[in-house]
Amino acid sequence: MQSTHRPPLMAFALKSLTAAVASAVFLSSAATAAGLGKLTVLSALGQPLRAEIELTTSAGEDPASMAIKLASPDAFRAANIEFNPALLSLRFNVEQRGGRPVIRVTSSQPLNEPFVDMLLELSWNNGRLVREYTFLLDPAELRATQPAQVAAA
Structure with missing residues (x-):
């Protein structure tokens, strides 16, 4: 049947x-119109944060039209990441380095936590991306003898 x-x-x-x-x-x-790559930390524990994040874009996207910011406290909760109020002093700027776009991350206040969990939100005309970064800030005396720390993508 x-x-x-x-x-x-x-x-x-x-x-x-x-x-x-x-x-x-x-x-x-x-x-694939935009993406956040590896993060390179250029500062040490107890210093204002200086870091760079690789920014990938497709042919039609203008990096200058992209907005990068710290994700909301609700997004941190949803991702089960503890929100560190010290992150509120972070500033993000899209710049060109060697012909490639990067996001320069700086803080106005020194970061005194050795481990930093950061959740970033990148927005552009056709999309939005949220990405977590976790990195270690070494004490300044160790930092002088080591190269810049790179967080894997």
């Missing part, structure tokens, strides 16, 4: 698969 329900179910499955693939292609093209 043949089931009469199979063709509609197969057609539904094929439509669902097609929709999923189309959505993935659309989302991946929007997601």
Whole structure:
């Protein structure tokens, strides 16, 4: 006996698969318009933060039109990351270094926590990205003998 329900179910499955693939292609093209790469820390514990984050953009995106900010306290809670009020003094600027865009991260106040968890939000015309960075601030006396610390992407 043949089931009469199979063709509609197969057609539904094929439509669902097609929709999923189309959505993935659309989302991946929007997601690749911009990205946050590795973070390089240039300062030490007890100093105002100086760091740079690689910024990747696609051909049509202007880095100057992108907005980078610290994610909201609600986003920190949702990501189960403790919000450190010292992060409120962070400032973000998109700059060019060696012909490539980078985000310069600075603080007006010294950071006295050796481990820093930071959640950043990057927004542009066609999308939004939230990324977590965790990095270690070495004491200044150790910093003088070591190269800049790079957090993996």
